[in-house]
Amino acid sequence: MDDIKTTIINRDLNPYHSFLASFFAGLAELGMINQGSINIVSRRAAEYLYSYLDAKDILPDMSAVPGDSTAEVVKNLILYINKIISLMGGYDLQELDEGQVVLLVAADKCRICPKGVGGAEVKGTLCPIPSFIENLVNKIAGTELIDLVTPGIEKEGTTCKAYFQIKS
């Protein structure tokens, strides 16, 4: 219980984060979901959230999204998405060679992790963020701006990494 309290305070969770992360964790522990199925349902969630933003009339005007390059536009779209849904307490998007970008998420600040927040005791990754971000960015842009390179997240130390290819 103390671990849960610490997680809630340190990661600044709201009730929806707590519910979603623990809900995913429970399903994973029953063997009902895995990274592959999370990728599929995250795409659906991105479609739904797009409809939500549209219904609330808070979709960004793409012509007004700042950025001299596609990577900068993507960075600003992720900033906008995270302001709305507040999945990541700490993150950065860095440009790599050959048109790739990497989303670096501070693992101890992530608010949706079924393992770190929900406490899922399972092997492998269970991250909804890469597929959700890929699909919502593309949906808002109205075109394919990014393509997920790795089907999930790679954890290195305290950082989770998702690689995307920028589409020209």
Add this chain to the structure above:
Amino acid sequence: MAQTISDQLDQVLINFERNVPHVEAIAIVSTDGLVIASRLPDKVEEDRVGAMGAAILSISKRSGEELSRGEMCKVLIEGENGYLLIRSIGEFAILVALVDKNVRLGMLFYECKRCIAQLNEIL
């Protein structure tokens, strides 16, 4: 030149298809539900085969443990149009095969066992 792991896995799947008539689709999937290698027709979505195959196996394993059925050997689902066979390949991978209803199950199980022995060596 030595074959890559990917080429070796593809070859095992090709042999499986050749040896077992009526195989419609076959895939090697990680326990995370991500496809490692596959031979699937266009109408079959690769990411769904991976996610569902891994989830079915994982639920079956869990059910076997909870209901005292011991270690799970294989999952066979029979449908109107054929079968779905799922088996573990070691600790981290899974074999998923979709076969039509005319398959000889004995042949399918035999070839599956042989194929998994080969895949265990490669992976």
